[in-house]
Amino acid sequence: MSDIKKLKLLDSNIKKFDGILSLLSFDQETLMPKEALDERAEYISLIALKHHELFSSDELYDLLISLKSRDNYKKLSLLNKAYVNNFFEEVEKKRKIPSSFVEEFSKLQGKSFGVWEKAKLEDDYDSFKPYLEKLVDYSKRKAAFINPDIDPYDVLLQEFEKGLSVEKLDEVFIPLKEELVSLLSKVKKSSLYGKEKFLPSVDLNAQKEISLKIASLILGDKKNWVLSESEHPFSTTISPNDIRITTKYSDDPFFSLTSTAHEAGHGLYEMNLGKNLRGTFLHQAAGLGVHESQSRFWENHVVKSKSFWSNFYDDYAKICNLDLSKEDFYLSLNRVQPSFIRIKADELTYGLHVIIRYELERDLINGKLSVENLKDAWNKKYEEYLGVKVEKDSDGILQDVHWSHAYFGYFPTYLIGSIYSALIYDTLCSKNDNIDKEISNLDFSFIRTWLKHNIHSHGSTLGPEELIKYACGEGLTYKNYVEYLNKKYKELYDL
């Protein structure tokens, strides 16, 4: 067997363990009785260990080294070259971090998550602070293992989105922040602001019917996906023909509506990853930012758009038994309301929530801000950017789970997603004059085909920004996003 075949055989088993881990987690969040939590954690550990044994095996490393030797490398196809390089990069990075450190860090993360959960519940930041300090310290040490020659926060950013750096983000997020603050201030002065009608509660079965409709519109009728229910919506891939998305039906009918569109956007990306990449390391998204661009695209540019509701609203109002004009509904769906909670934020203020976290963790990891001063800095920024005064740490510094897992560098990808989605929407419009009309007609064939060929099918053969440049002709720029928001809210709030 050739080395590349041996590599693919090993890799396909890694991918199988990935899929099994996804199923164990999906089932845990959607169906598993809560009492089975401990046993489930043990199952996950066992499979994670099997996955780790393969990923860190000398057999895999030696194969990759052999394939990268000049004589072997030059015989590889272009695709296999990308495959070997990407895979090697990741394997080598993992091997730089000592196992004992990984184990200690993992225990710290587990413990910290528990402490954070309790601290949030009891609104007690002080109990979490010492853990946060340790998490920051371990994250810096991890970054130093991977690359001691660049700023640690840059290393961490690249764990979630290759090629990202503070330099790049500052260039985009600083002017974007100004734009968002300025637009928010204009909206607040609108005579419509604060007078949006609220949507009455909608029967849960009607919500389910709508969610299934939305998911089918995005993911297609071909049944290689499943829509389930969980406390927090998510999407996951069990295998290439088995995409799972979840939502939550609640008092707020917008939540199941928009989260279904969001998760279906993620799901469509996974569903369309190139068939030629199956079973290999390249059969994954280019990065979390690009992944988020897909969910944001369907959530914001499609399902929260005026075009989408122009025809669909009559059906929707009938199914949900609504007595609200289309215009009132649309304004209500998109209403701006600065608040404390990121995951419930409107489209306009959402970016500010992310930028606050970015600025804080950037300074935290790069040593310009201490955990001691973090809470004050958080509260100050919320007042400054969003005009809201944090009263409870559970609504403030304790709000998100990410830091308890030491996911420093993750937050920026949420906003990169929105930025890229605006760029993608503009590109689509430049390729097809009828995009809005097609959205009105719930005809997504052009959009789905374009996304598949230009974004999804490439997997991780290209880096994230490289992929966006390939598809849209431009990389990380805030301009399209700001133009899109200005246009949308100008019309909505009659600015």
Added chain:
Amino acid sequence: MSDIKKLKLLDSNIKKFDGILSLLSFDQETLMPKEALDERAEYISLIALKHHELFSSDELYDLLISLKSRDNYKKLSLLNKAYVNNFFEEVEKKRKIPSSFVEEFSKLQGKSFGVWEKAKLEDDYDSFKPYLEKLVDYSKRKAAFINPDIDPYDVLLQEFEKGLSVEKLDEVFIPLKEELVSLLSKVKKSSLYGKEKFLPSVDLNAQKEISLKIASLILGDKKNWVLSESEHPFSTTISPNDIRITTKYSDDPFFSLTSTAHEAGHGLYEMNLGKNLRGTFLHQAAGLGVHESQSRFWENHVVKSKSFWSNFYDDYAKICNLDLSKEDFYLSLNRVQPSFIRIKADELTYGLHVIIRYELERDLINGKLSVENLKDAWNKKYEEYLGVKVEKDSDGILQDVHWSHAYFGYFPTYLIGSIYSALIYDTLCSKNDNIDKEISNLDFSFIRTWLKHNIHSHGSTLGPEELIKYACGEGLTYKNYVEYLNKKYKELYDL
């Protein structure tokens, strides 16, 4: 670490792989998109391989050998002695069968299943015949590997229920057959026979509500179980606190009703396996016959009993919107109707379906009947015992999946289950004069507690018949079962 601790550590990982395999299959049957079948089969193979590697490892075998050495063995507790002996027996048995044979046989089974599926669909027994011949041959060879000194069918029987033999079964099944045939003939002469009212179709949501109620009555409110939907009802254990049962809601409302009770009976057994046995080889049912006694008990002695409906019927009729008297409903639920299909058979004729299969496979494996003559023998017995003339092989010899998997020796456990369930019911009545009254009141506390302490909690520390003798004072006897049926049908059909 002591050897027994090392053994338990290894064993707990085997149990984890068991649980993961159960989840992979459960999800496949209940939620997985059909398109993902091939990948799912690969995931299952991978985990089955990991399971096999542990089970057949020299490390495990050497540990068991060491624990069985006189000096070590005498230091073990009684429970650990049973543990080591049972485990060793199973491991040694597996080691007697060459891996190459296991692999070949497994491929043959896979292939044969596909051929059988198609043959059944196309009503084409001839295409399946050569595979059936091979399956018989491989099964005999397997039996010879395990124990060449006894009849091969006895070896196969013991794969499903320890201690079983043709001698024992003939002693019970031959007189039982006469009794069933005679009782059926009496029922057929009843003036009520063939005049039972049919239940109208019941709304699927009402069926769901009823199934959930039934499952809760049997399994309890404590949420360590899940009720799902699948094409064919089954029960499975993901982990001790995670019991899954399924049913199917269809045009026949009796099906979801009785299958839910049936599967919940299986589930309750698994739920109540002794906590002290968790993570070990003993944490499993004593055998398939005992397992089936639990499902049959709840299905026939509880949910199909007159007592059960005496109070519950009013609720049921309301939820299902029924306009049928309690008496007509009860007769309809229990009506006797000889037919071709085992899984749709009534309680009285069910045993005859099983006995036919037993007699045929016994003679097939022990060389007294050829595959060539099997079909004629099948059809003849159906006419003789049940009075029905098989017109299509898909309703006859091709009806069941078992033989395509080479599950020879499995069928008898279905009837052993009914036999044991009657013995258990009589034992319960001898311990508590109010059993029927408690069933009327839907108060299952005594029954649940008795089953837990006398049957479930023992896992496989005792052999199946040994366990039943321990709990009921008697082993495999058909008398209680016949008395129970005679009494039930005498009353029902006014004999």
